[in-house]
Amino acid sequence: MEFSVMCKTRHVLTLIGSVLNIVLSFIVFCFLDILDFVLCFVYKVLDFCIESEWKNPNSGSYSAATLDGSGKIIVSEQGETESEVVYLTSTKFQLEEISDTLYSRPSFVTEVSNQLKRLTFDTITITKSTEKKKPTRSTITINSTIVKLLQGRMIGQYLYPITRWSDCDCQFCNSWAYSTKRTLFVKSDGPKDQAKEDVVFIHGFVSSSAFWTETLFPNFSSKAKSIYRLLAVDLLGFGRSPKPNDSLYTLREHVDMIEKSVLEGYGVRSFHIVAHSLGCILALAIAVKHPESVKSLTLLAPPYYPVPKGESATQYVMRRVAPRRMWPxxxxxASVGGWYQYIARTVSLVLCKNHRLWDFLIKIITGNRIRTFLLEGFIRHTHIASWHTLHNVIFGTSGKLDRYLDVIRDRLSCDVTVFHGEDDEVIPLxxxxxxxxxIPRARVKVVENKDHITIVVGRQKEFARELEEIWKKSTKN
Structure with missing residues (x-):
């Protein structure tokens, strides 16, 4: 009897909590919609006054040819659901896909209204017409705007200086700008010339190579360090790597830079991959491009959301990752960072531009007793890098992951191991x-009482042993 009463009470409390979450979320995110709209024009005026450039905010719809705020030319194709980026290099034009979530993010009220309409239509039986429709042809509208933009790029006019006024200008964050080598920062450990195999570590979103070098690297056995060369990379736009403001931080750009800086830069031929969160997407793309070279694939909390038929892949994944809810x-x-460009830019302005102040305050408060590598990785990036990486990689590649996984299943013979924290609230189990x-051969290991970060941090010794066993087994096979 008491157990039944407890169950009913818990059910009622859960229902009340859900209703409160929905109501509060509606109020808060409606306010954030308005705030982001206002901040859009505030930053537009500030950018014009400080940098003498009147930039088109990319929170609304694009015209036939316009800018996304980073120097690339957006070309909208009539009859297509995706847009492409056209930009001029010294030798050729290049086309790159970008996520439609960069410029198509409906307000919270609009989204709720659309959901109510779907519920209404679901109760009505709709007879579909069998009449065949003529296929629409995709046409690209080219006007004088394109010509002017191309002329500006050809004579070397870049939209942004190396450092934007809202980004940090310290030597640590901008050391890459004074180097002739535009490659990613790579921290290596182990034998330099006589390594039998290499291991490439790819960190997650708003993180850095320190996620690996401060945790796992000191805990690998001396035998492992004599066999494997460990290579941890700072992704483009993060940590000590270049943070170009004329980059869209697409999947292709990230992968190309890893190939140039790690695989080619260190002469890597056969290698294992260890990747966390966002890094898992890059790891899959690299494995598909180098199927004969990958010895093993270890993924931690991979953000893979199968998209239902009829859904827009990018919009669906954005709503899964950033559901616009107050709780948890x-x-x-995630919702604030994914939906509101200018609120996110304000957060970046407060945290990232002033990271030296935060570092100093934390050292004072803690007496310099706590290692702050996680915080350093979190606040040492630019808003352009984090915003575009989130949308163009995590959201924008959602339609490609099925194909990547199928290729790994059918064409690669490497071991695939997946680790996930039981209490992970960032990426669901x-x-x-x-x-x-x-990939049926993939082994999934759920780590009890661990979340998105503590799946590594706090259990680095145990995880280092697990990785060594994976590499040893893969080498034997």
Whole structure:
């Protein structure tokens, strides 16, 4: 009897909590819609006054040819759901896909209204017409804007200086700008010339190579360090790597820079990959491009969301990652960072531009007793890098992951191991099982009482041993 009463009470409290979450979320995110709209024009005026450039905010719809705020030319094709970026290099034009979530993010009220309409239509039986429609032809509108923009790029007019006024201008964050080598920062450990195999470590979103070098590298056995060369990379736009403001931080750009800086830069031929969160997407893309070279694939909390038929892949994944809810807190943070460009830029202005102040305050408060490598990785990036990477890689590649996983299943023979924290509130556990459904040979290990970060931090010794066993087994095979 008491157990039944407790169950009913818990059910009622859960229902009340859900209703409160929905109501509060509606109020808060409606306010954030308005705030982001206002900040859009505030930053537009500030950019014009400080940098003498009147920039088109990319929170609304694009015209036939316009800028996304980083020097690239957006060309909208009539009859197509995606846009392409055209930009001029010294030798050729290049086309790159960008995520439509960069410029198509409906307000919270609009989204709720659309959901209500779907519910209404679901209750009505609609008879579809069998009449065949003529296919629409895709045409590109080219006007004088394109010509002017191309002329500006050809004579060397770049939209942004090396450092934007809202970005940090310290030597640590901009050391790459004074180097002739535009490659990623790579921290290596182990034998330099006589390594039998290499291991490439790819960190997650708003992080850095320190996620690996401060945790795992000191805990690998001396035997492992005599066999494997460990290579941890700072992704483009993060840590000590270049942070160009004329980059869109697409999947192709990230992968190309890893190939140039790590695989080619260190003469890597046969290698293992260890990747966390966002890095898992890059790891899959690299594995597909180098199927004969990858010895093993270890993924930690891979953000893989199978997209239902009829859904827009990018929009669906954006809503899964950033559901615009107040609770849990990680969902709220992801929602603010994913939906509101100018609120996110304000957060970046406060945290990233002033990271030296935060470093100093934390050292004073803690008496310099706590290692702050996680915080350093979190606040040492630019808003352009984090915003475009989130949309163009995490959201924008959602339609490609099925194909990547199928290629790894059918064409690669390497071991695939997936680790996921049981208490991970950033990437749900179901994502790892989704990978296993696509690649049946993949082994999923759920780590109890660990979340998105503590799956490594705090259990680095144990995880280092697990990785050594994976590499040893893969080498034997």
């Amino acid at each position: 807190p990680m969902a709220f943070c 179901e994502c790892s099982y989704n990978v296993q459904r696509r």
